[in-house]
Amino acid sequence: MITHRDHVTKEIFHLLHTAGYPLPLICSLSVHKLWFLMDIPDNARREWTIRNPRIWQDGDIFFAILFLVQVDMYLRERRGQRTNSIRRLIMAQPTLTFLRDYMRSWVLNSNIDLFAAFVRWRYVPKAGDEGLQFFGVPYEMAGELQFEGYGRPRSNGVGMERKVKLVRPDELVLREMERRGLCMQDMYRDFFLLGQGGKYFPVERMGVSWVKEVMAAAEGMGWNWMDMVRLD
Secondary structure, three states: OHHHHHHHHHHHHHHHHHHOOOOOOOHHHHHHHHHHHHHOOOHHHHHHHHHOOOOOOHHHHHHHHHHHHHHHHHHHHOOOOOOOHHHHHHHOOOOOHHHHHHHOOOOOOOHHHHHHHHHHHHOOOOOOOOOOEEOOEEHHHOOHHHEHHHHOOOOOOOOOOOOOEOOOHHHHHHHHHHHHOOOHHHHHHHHHHOOOHHHHOOOOHHHOOHHHHHHHHHHHHOOOHHHHOOOO
8 A cells, every 4th residue: 555655646746747846755755644634534533633743744734735736736727627626526535546547637537527526525415316326426425525434434433423524634734734823935935945944844754653643642532542543
């Protein structure tokens, strides 16, 4: 799985670079962290994770947003997307592989494909629609990506309810930037003009384990750490 993610992330970076929207290599780990937020199927742990300043350092927030800015520019200027709806659709998926596939033109190649993707993400069937399909999407799969657990019920562990809206990773990083009072312009200057970006990474990036951070925090939060690290 790690090898796959590394390969896909490199592909995305290459495709962005080729299209004229390059990203520095230091950005890749922050994108992996953004992808990991997609793995977490509930809001409580997503929010806890991104608010942990050891897991998500200020520099990670900056580079995750820089990545999203470059993706937005690519979608708008190269793919003719005048709104951010496709980016929101992409970030609502459980994996960034969908972004790579879109950039490779392997998905969303027709209006039917696009409608089906939006049905799977946001459409809420009405009473009496049971058994129907919507642009090829079965009733039970319609709208599932917008909910905690991506629509899958869970019987134990950290609570997830079918009808709780799942906050997307792109929403989370933007909220966290505001919560921390970070300024993208100042950080851009420090990283790329003054060479002072190191102050935004006070902790060794590769030395922080999400599982260990969860174990350290679980007791105070009243959660069983073994349930907290389950992502199924």
